[in-house]
Amino acid sequence: MNLRRKSGVGRFIFLLMAILILAGCTRLAILHFYRAAYPVHYRETVLACARERGLAPELVFAVIHCESGFDHQAVSHVEARGLMQITEDTFEWARWRMGDDEDRTFGDMFEPETNIRYGTAILSLLTEEFKGEREVLAAYHAGWGNVKNWLAREEYSRDGSTLDYIPFGDTRAYVAKVLQTKKIYSQLYQF
Secondary structure (H helix, E strand, O other): OHHHHHHHHHHHHHHHHHHHHHHHHHHHHHHHHHHHHOOOOOHHHHHHHHHHHOOOHHHHHHHHHHHHOOOOOOEOOOOOEOOOOEOHHHHHHHHHHHOOOOOOOHHHHHOHHHHHHHHHHHHHHHHHHOOOHHHHHHHHHHOHHHHHHHHOOOOOOOOOOOOOOOOOHHHHHHHHHHHHHHHHHHHHOOO
């Protein structure tokens, strides 16, 4: 009987170890899957630009993921270009606000480093203007003027600085998607 007990304990330990190994492998496989779905392409550029602009890197990665899926040649239906989907008017505004006297053109928005540099500058400028990430992301998507208008209207903002409701459905969905994606990046990576 003592031998059987030892044999049973040995099998139990073996089975437990096998389960733990499989669980660990499954966890690693899931982590690998999520990291493949939420990549950190252009990592050094994003980290440097985010640091320079005082932005959370996971926010920048989330915007890139949602805007272009890391396709530096992406062009939207409104002719926004590159990784962070910058329109020509926004490019000109950011260039002026940044005091950029280099010979940059809107065509340079297809260059990943340039696009990330401008996109993070735009996010930073909007962060100086608006109270929270929801408002910053709404302005990034729908425009500074729209968010200013919504904040001035009581049906969208009770306090004039926080949006209680985003009236554009596509902007509301965009903000929710970027914030959820940012949360995933925060859980997957240590920046």
